[in-house]
Amino acid sequence: MNYWVMKSEPDTFSIDDLKRKKREAWDGVRNYQARNFMRDGMRVGDGVFFYHSNCAEPGIAGIAEVATDAYPDPSQFDPKSQYFDPGSSRDNPRWMLVDVKFVKKLTRVITLKELQAQPNLTDMALVRKGNRLSVMPVTAAEWRAILALE
DNA sequence: GCCAACGTTGGC
DNA sequence: GCCAACGTTGGC
Numbered sequence: 001m002n003y004w005v006m007k008s009e010p011d012t013f014s015i016d017d018l019k020r021k022k023r024e025a026w027d028g029v030r031n032y033q034a035r036n037f038m039r040d041g042m043r044v045g046d047g048v049f050f051y052h053s054n055c056a057e058p059g060i061a062g063i064a065e066v067a068t069d070a071y072p073d074p075s076q077f078d079p080k081s082q083y084f085d086p087g088s089s090r091d092n093p094r095w096m097l098v099d100v101k102f103v104k105k106l107t108r109v110i111t112l113k114e115l116q117a118q119p120n121l122t123d124m125a126l127v128r129k130g131n132r133l134s135v136m137p138v139t140a141a142e143w144r145a146i147l148a149l150e
Numbered sequence: 151g152c153c154a155a156c157g158t159t160g161g162c
Numbered sequence: 163g164c165c166a167a168c169g170t171t172g173g174c
Contacts, residue, residue: 007171007172009172031157032157033157053171053172053173054171054172054173055172058172058173058174112173129154129155129173130154130155130156130171130172131155131156131171131172132155132156132157132170132171132172133171134171
C-alpha cells in the first residue's frame with residue numbers, strides 16, 4: 001500500500017467534481033516522472049491526497065483512492081483533445097493513467113502554508129519550492145501526519 | 151499578472 | 163551531448 005498526492009486545478013476539476021462523479025480517469029498527465037509514478041508505482045487501493053493547485057487556497061482538499069492499474073490515456077490518440085500527442089501510437093502508447101475514486105472530502109482544506117509550517121514535513125516533495133510535479137509519492141509517516149492536521 | 155523553477159525542444 | 167530558447171506550472 002502506497003500513498004500519493006495528485007494535483008488538480010479546482011477551476012478545472014475539484015474535489016467536489018470527484019465527489020459528484022465518484023470516479024475519474026486522471027487524463028492529461030504529460031510529464032514522464034508523473035507518468036512513471038502512475039505506471040510503475042500505483043496499485044489499486046493506494047491512498048491519494050487530492051490537492052488543489054493554482055487557486056486562492058492551495059492545499060489538500062480531500063482523499064481519493066487508486067481504482068485501476070495504469071492503462072493508456074485515451075486522450076493522447078484524440079486529435080481533437082488538447083492532450084493529443086501525435087508522437088504517440090496505440091501500438092506504443094506514451095502516456096498512461098489510472099482511474100481514481102472518491103473517498104472523502106476533508107472537513108477543511110489543509111493549506112500548503114500549513115504543510116510548510118510543519119517541522120516534520122519539510123522534506124516532503126510537495127512543500128518544496130518549485131516542485132511542479134502533478135503526481136508525487138507520500139510516505140506513510142507523512143500521510144499520517146497530514147491526516148492528523150485535519 | 152508576475153515571475154521563479156524547471157522540463158522540453160532543437161540547432162549546432 | 164551541450165545549452166539557449168521556449169513553454170508550462172503554480173505560488174503569490
